[in-house]
Amino acid sequence: MTPTLQAFVAVSGALFSIGLLAALSRRHAIFILIGIELMLAAANLNFIAFWRFAPQPHQPTGVMLAIFSIAISAAEAAVGLAMVIAVYRHYHTTNVDQLDQLKG
Amino acid sequence: MNNAAFILVAILTLAAALAAATLRKLMHAALSFAVALVGLAAFFFLLGAEFVGLVLVFIYIGAVAVLIVFTILLTRRDVGKDRGFNWAGVLIAFAVFCGLTWSILKTQSLAIVAPHIRALTVKRIGEALMTGYVWPLQCVGVLLTAALIGALILVMEEKR
Numbered sequence: 001m002t003p004t005l006q007a008f009v010a011v012s013g014a015l016f017s018i019g020l021l022a023a024l025s026r027r028h029a030i031f032i033l034i035g036i037e038l039m040l041a042a043a044n045l046n047f048i049a050f051w052r053f054a055p056q057p058h059q060p061t062g063v064m065l066a067i068f069s070i071a072i073s074a075a076e077a078a079v080g081l082a083m084v085i086a087v088y089r090h091y092h093t094t095n096v097d098q099l100d101q102l103k104g
Numbered sequence: 105m106n107n108a109a110f111i112l113v114a115i116l117t118l119a120a121a122l123a124a125a126t127l128r129k130l131m132h133a134a135l136s137f138a139v140a141l142v143g144l145a146a147f148f149f150l151l152g153a154e155f156v157g158l159v160l161v162f163i164y165i166g167a168v169a170v171l172i173v174f175t176i177l178l179t180r181r182d183v184g185k186d187r188g189f190n191w192a193g194v195l196i197a198f199a200v201f202c203g204l205t206w207s208i209l210k211t212q213s214l215a216i217v218a219p220h221i222r223a224l225t226v227k228r229i230g231e232a233l234m235t236g237y238v239w240p241l242q243c244v245g246v247l248l249t250a251a252l253i254g255a256l257i258l259v260m261e262e263k264r
Contacts, residue, residue, distance in 0.1 A: 002106060002107065002217050002218065003106075003107055003110040004214065004215050004216060004217055005214045005215070005216050005218075006208060006209070006211070006214040006215050007110065007114075008147070008151070009208050009214055010205060010208050010209070011114050011117070011118065011147075013201070013204035013205055013208055014118055014201065014204075014205070015117065015118065015121055015140075015144075016200075016204070017197050017198070017200050017201035017204065018118070018121040018122055018124075018125050018197075019121070019125070020193075020196070020197040020200055021125050021126075021193065021194060021197035021198075022124065022125035022126075023193075024190065024192075024193025024194075024196055024197055025125075025189045025190045025191070025192075025193030025194045025197065026125070026189070026190070026193075027190065028130060030130060030134075030172060030175060030176060030179075031125075031130070031133065033172070034124055034125070034133065034134070034137050034172065035125065037137070037164075037168065038121055038124065038125070038137070038140065041140075041141065041144050041164075044144070044156075044160075045144060045147055045148075048147075048148055048151050048153045048156060049151060051153070052151045052152055052153070052218055052221075053216055053217075053218050053219075055219065058221065058222075060224055060228060060229055060232050062153075063153055063155065063156055063224060063229060064229075064232060064233070064237050064240075066148075066153070066156045067155075067156060067159060067229075067233075068240060068244055070156070070159055070160060070163055070164075071163075071244045071247075071248060072244065072247065073168075074163050074164075074167065074168060074248070075247055075248050075251035075252070076251075077168045077171060077172075078171065078251055078252055078255045079251050079254055079255050079258070081171050081172065081174075081175045081255075082254075082255035082256075082258040082259045083258060084175055084179065085175060085178055085179065085258075085259050086258045086259055088178070088179040094179050
């Protein structure tokens, strides 16, 4: 008895929803970044699962996509955390509800 | 790949991710995030993509999680106050979860088992990266350089 593709995709969907929960419901900027990283991780799990369950998984296409996606999300995390530090230095808060200077 | 390992890893990953999303203390949430990524790497090992699992451990747990912890420590004065939830976001996330799970469970063509493949060695990944994927690789290198320089400029002290 081995797990089917359905089980992996269901886990990936649950992981994506948890990331969405963190990104939408928390007010601290770092929680929002953690949520975005969780959603990207769910996408990576989908890449690898669909690659593994494809009828002819001899080309390493899914693995390549996952590697590039990991590299891009590392760059995103670096820029995002730098922005959190820059915002904290200017406004002395990381609560995204209080960052409403551009509000009309 | 067997069911017991899958269920164990799934419970570990989802519980740690849920803790990362809902815990009050930011530091505990960051450490739960690292545990969730360990679970994800275990999934990659189960699926036969050992190289990607190792890359995930090195980059996410070695670099990104440490970066998050450093940022938490640098913005510490603001941390610790309880801010509660935005309940509209919780509702939206729950609706997305229900929709995704319903559609995945209804799709019968997803209920397949994995075919047997020969192991994907690091040698084959390296060959693919250096032949067919060499332009994407260069682009990612340029992107990473630009992103890291941009991050440095963002946090540089302004000269008075």
